[in-house]
Amino acid sequence: MDVLIVGAGPTGLVLGVDLARRGVEALVVERSAGLFPGSRGKGLQPRTLEVFDDLGVIEAIRAAGGPYPPRTIWVDGEPAGEQPMFDRIDTDEGTPYAEPLMVPQWRTQEILYARLLELGGKVAFGREATGLEQDAEGVTVRFADGTTARAAYVVAADGGRSAVRQAVGVGMAGQTVDPAPFLVADVRLRDLDRDHWHTFPGADGTGVALCPLAGTDDFQLQARLPEGTEPDLTLDGVRKLVAAYTHLAPEDVTDLRWSSDFRPRAALADRFRAGRVLLAGDAAHVHSPAGGQGLNTSVQDAYNLGWKLGAVLRGGAPETLLDTYEEERRANAAEMLELSTGVHRGEVRRGRATVQLGLDYRESSLSVETRDDPAGVRAGDRAPDGTVDGVRLFDAFRGPHWTLLGAQSPGAGVRALPAAPESYGPGLFLVRPDGYVGWAGDSADGARAYLAGVGA
CATH class of the missing domain: 3.30.70.2450 (Alpha-Beta Plaits)
Incomplete structure (x- = not known):
């Protein structure tokens, strides 16, 4: 097995969906007998709606919720x-999505679960992970019923009291919010x-x-x-x-x-990666529910990790690409924790600060800006929607591929459009599978070199 995902909450299900469409063999295991029954994380931020658009569930999500x-x-x-x-x-x-959408968490999970099954993915309920051992080749996970499972990588998506996080000895520092x-x-x-x-x-x-x-x-x-x-x-x-x-x-x-x-508590794991074990969602960060950041930040974790696991397992990318998951997502989670706490205490208004559209990875080692005088969208920024030659960008981005705006495709697995919208500014833009600009420059030669470095 390629990936074992522990926990069938929104984090685990989003990751399962993303891996399934990449042809990665993954199994989601959940200690409960079924999906979570409550409404807890009911607010879906606009950036999460963009992710759901890409994953093929946006129409079902919009039909299930409301303003x-x-x-x-x-x-x-x-x-x-x-x-x-x-x-x-x-x-x-x-x-295109500017306001949060209210969908009870149980319904969001039902929709993601149905999408996972549609793509051939699986969830094994009633499987409680109790421990693990890892070596240079993979991870063996032990379950409460005495059985084990073996995978190349394990993702802990099993909540704030994560048994997997404890098994690998990763600490979690935090504070009481209220x-x-x-x-x-x-x-x-x-x-x-x-x-x-x-x-x-x-x-x-x-x-x-x-x-x-x-x-x-x-x-x-x-x-x-x-x-x-x-x-x-x-x-x-x-x-x-x-x-x-x-x-x-x-x-x-x-x-x-x-x-x-x-x-209410705010806490952040000391690391998001321990060898072949990666932490995501509440296993990596715990938020106050104020401002609706917890579930949404967790979805972004899974979306960031999915394409990287796919690239390493199926695309020939170097295993070190997985190090950028912690590099990008831990800094973001820390920022969102501070924001959630501020909303809880009445210091921050819900609105532009909480919709997650302004988050970026500009400081990431994966963000390469080569233009001398960049204007508009920069490497590391979220790639906005728009239209080029009658093609909607979000339609072009949809799917497990890279997209190059401004030149012909430099190779297999890269969709190309002849230009970027005027709002992007001058230059060429290489958009990652998770909708962020990885590289921006003036010549397609730079895009080829960049793609070779990430195994695409």
């Missing part, structure tokens, strides 16, 4: 005004409109929020509880909580579909 409603603040049983959840960002040709306990649940309600995200603040910094979950009949309940409180995750406990903070009666909560508790 965020405005927030209504309730005071003494009466609505006291509303405000948008995000600062508006206008769409343009380069940015000392108060939080409760999150999916509930059915009556007598509350679904056109607003309803917030019921308490006088002591506690409070309850009830958000209608797009594409479902459910609401997501979020509650900040008094310090020292032990959250009651039962239906009766949730009913008492709703009745204590809102104008609703306990019986207006008609069903509890899922519940969990957490204490």
